[in-house]
Amino acid sequence: MAEYGAQPRMGFFTDTSVCIGCKACEVACKEWNGVPEAGGQDLLGLSYDNTGDLGSNTWRHVAFIEQPAVDLGMPTVGAPEQQSEEEPGVRWLMSSDVCKHCTHAACLDVCPTGALFRTEFDTVVVQQDICNGCGYCVPACPYGVIEKRESDGRAFKCTLCYDRLGAGMEPACAKACPTDSIQFGELDELRERAAARVSTLHSDGVPEARLYGHDPEDGVGGDGAFFLLLDEPEVYGFPPDPVVTTRDLPQMWKRAATTAAGVAAALVVSFLGRRR
Ligand code: SF4
Numbered sequence: 001m002a003e004y005g006a007q008p009r010m011g012f013f014t015d016t017s018v019c020i021g022c023k024a025c026e027v028a029c030k031e032w033n034g035v036p037e038a039g040g041q042d043l044l045g046l047s048y049d050n051t052g053d054l055g056s057n058t059w060r061h062v063a064f065i066e067q068p069a070v071d072l073g074m075p076t077v078g079a080p081e082q083q084s085e086e087e088p089g090v091r092w093l094m095s096s097d098v099c100k101h102c103t104h105a106a107c108l109d110v111c112p113t114g115a116l117f118r119t120e121f122d123t124v125v126v127q128q129d130i131c132n133g134c135g136y137c138v139p140a141c142p143y144g145v146i147e148k149r150e151s152d153g154r155a156f157k158c159t160l161c162y163d164r165l166g167a168g169m170e171p172a173c174a175k176a177c178p179t180d181s182i183q184f185g186e187l188d189e190l191r192e193r194a195a196a197r198v199s200t201l202h203s204d205g206v207p208e209a210r211l212y213g214h215d216p217e218d219g220v221g222g223d224g225a226f227f228l229l230l231d232e233p234e235v236y237g238f239p240p241d242p243v244v245t246t247r248d249l250p251q252m253w254k255r256a257a258t259t260a261a262g263v264a265a266a267l268v269v270s271f272l273g274r275r276r
């Protein structure tokens, strides 16, 4: 194992512009990590989505967003002859979502047992044998990623395949993705690759292409898992300006300590006053 601090930060770049919605990433994640079934196999009425959202039993989730078609070279529904200018059909935005492995991870900040920890790869992992199921991490996550498993009581989420990384392998979802929509590697190198891809798409006439979660100056200090999107983040269910929920904790503790000191001083004064 590499010396602590010598290992570069590792992460995911998910390029949604080449996702074909095959769900191989969802399946590979479940198989490798032994994640239980999230529910039935029925579709939810959300296009071809049958998992709905990230959660304790869905560590990778492929979202399908249907929009009126525009000419982006994306797959459309129906045979070409069925589409006309009056009925241009539908385009799908497909995106494989995952834990963001935030630079400032609120889930980790609030965990009272140390079950959530930062690995030598700069990823965020839950140790199941230490999690006591208090659930503090669940509302702390600005992305709604981590969740308690009802049948178990403990919190679960993507580990970025910590066991595979330790063995020199890439995460199961990235390995299974047939289009390289999910790319794993050193975060700095991924950011360069992503910027080049956005430039290419812009010069190819796709001005909508943008990155999400790549900026170390954003409200969570940037994400270890970031995305290339073809529309606003909200369209994909991402918060537009995520902020680490524990940002104000130091000031809150300082204020609480000042208040407590003031109350203690008042009690002493009152006690001494009564004795005179
Ligand atoms: S996305 Fe949520 S669960 Fe994942 S590291 Fe960030 S705060 Fe923790």
Ligand code: SF4
Pocket: 018, 019, 020, 021, 022, 023, 024, 025, 026, 062, 094, 096, 176, 177, 178, 179, 180, 181, 182
């Ligand atoms: S495996 Fe790749 S192409 Fe298939 S749904 Fe997942 S991200 Fe998209």
